[in-house]
Amino acid sequence: MAKTEGFNPVDHFDYVIIGGGSAGCLLANRLSRDPSHRVLLLEAGKKDNYLWIHVPVGYLYCIGNPRTDWLYNTEPDAGLNGRQLRYPRGKTLGGCSSINGMIYMRGQARDYDRWAALTGDDGWSWENVVPAFKAHEDHYRLDDDEDPQTGDNSRFSDLHGHGGEWRIEKQRLRWDVLDAFAEAAVQAGVRRTADFNAGDNEGVGYFEVNQKAGWRWNTAKAFLRPVLKRPNLTVWTEAQVEKLVIATGADGARMCKGARVRRAGSVVDVEARKELILSAGAIGSPAILQLSGIGPAQHLREKGVDIVADIPGVGENLQDHLQIRSVFKVKGVKTLNKLANSLFGKMMIGLEYGLFRSGPMSMSPSQLGAFTRSDDSQSHANLEYHVQPLSLDAFGEPLHRDPAFTASVCNLNPTSTGSVRIRSADAGEAPAIAPNYLSTEEDRKIAADSLRQVREIVSQPALAKYQPEEWKPGVRYQSDEELARLAGDIASTIFHPVGTTKMGRDDDPMAVVDSRLRVRGISGLRVVDAGVMPKITSGNTNAPTLMIAEKAATFILQDAAAGA
Structure with a gap:
């Protein structure tokens, strides 16, 4: 592989995870279980040590607050008679799980069976995603051996988990x-x-909610805090990624080598020796890909970005409720x-x-x-x-x-789709979000x-x-x-953007990742967040995002073992 021009990493890790939100916190937990793996988690926001993150009604003080929210707005929307909407996205450890409605909702079995059909991978069918949901659940109804209503918890335990990190309680x-x-x-x-x-x-x-004893239970508390003492896990907050670093070999093969990060007033490079995992969400991930030259070629040219890979689906297929x-x-x-x-x-x-x-x-x-x-x-x-x-x-x-x-x-199943596109080559400028409601x-x-x-x-x-x-x-x-x-x-959004880096079959020209969430044509790079959903789920989207991350952790470790 050819040397990458201007790439001078200050440190190297086996896995670099971009985005300390719902997917990123779970991935950091799972990938750092093996002490031989050095893992870096990058979060553009601050730590989740702001009181209103943890009081359930505190979402009122977190949404629209630059301490915890990216403060995005949509473009004027013809379907909304020209209106623009506030478009909250979490900017803190825990990401959107720190500011969302806390509702635990998987969606419908048919959603996942449809994903399996669209990707050609039965691993995404309902039958095969239920174990990934259960893997991290801690459901209050399984605190006791018997269901207080029916006296039998056996059927419930077939569908739900207990003892995992992700607490689910009644209101x-x-x-x-x-x-x-x-x-x-x-x-x-x-x-x-x-x-x-x-x-x-x-x-x-x-609704059942992600709370614990009356406090919000976000993914930073659930998955990250218990493992912060692992010597092989490093967490950087207030670290905004400017672009991915992609190397091209003499044979034309492309590989993600790491990321360029702005932190504490300086720009530094970090190297991902095994994989870089992009978990910046359905808005952040396509924007970072486009800033890195990965996306619709014509749009990237217009914005002055050098083209690395013409992948037309990056930023398209935006769906929301x-x-x-x-x-x-x-x-x-x-x-x-x-x-x-x-x-x-x-x-x-x-x-x-x-x-x-x-x-x-x-x-x-x-x-x-x-x-x-x-x-x-x-x-x-x-x-x-x-x-x-x-x-x-x-x-x-x-x-x-x-x-x-x-x-x-x-x-629940809108047919209107929109886009997320960078406005310029400046990573500090918010992307244009056009849901086309x-x-x-x-x-x-x-x-x-x-x-x-x-x-x-x-x-x-x-x-x-x-x-x-x-x-x-x-x-x-x-x-x-x-x-x-x-x-x-x-009408207004309920903050469920998905689909902007969708997974799909090899013959789908708009698919950004394959069914194992690997970015097409670039080795060492995956996307793991709500953006990979080919179709929006029939309900709130945080629980499905965690399921995706749970499955992705398995993919990553399996692929590493196979290549070892």
């Missing part, structure tokens, strides 16, 4: 208005479910609006959390969930509800004063149908005693055209 609160919404959903034909994560998540119930928020005023029932708008109420909220680690400060952003079908022709649940005992104009704004609840609904007729139709379904559920007898009144969007909007246009006015 430490309940609300009458949410119980009533759940009953209304049942009256509208939605079944109850005790487990959203058994392969078919259709039903209504309270867009939620539409409906707000209903209610009477005769407690919601968080009134409680949080009084000094006494705030004092009581703080006291309850201080004494018991329960109540509103232990809340995830959404408490009650439901998975339904937008119409009878759907073969599976294609909508997800996030129901909250509160209301506000927009995320981060003050709560309304009148008692109200919010029912947000999203299309509601850009297909199918997505617009499902948006309209979902708003009608919310109204149907709220009209059921279970909620009648609270006299729900549609406040937003308003009953005056009825036609498909009105509701689709309205969705563009009020």
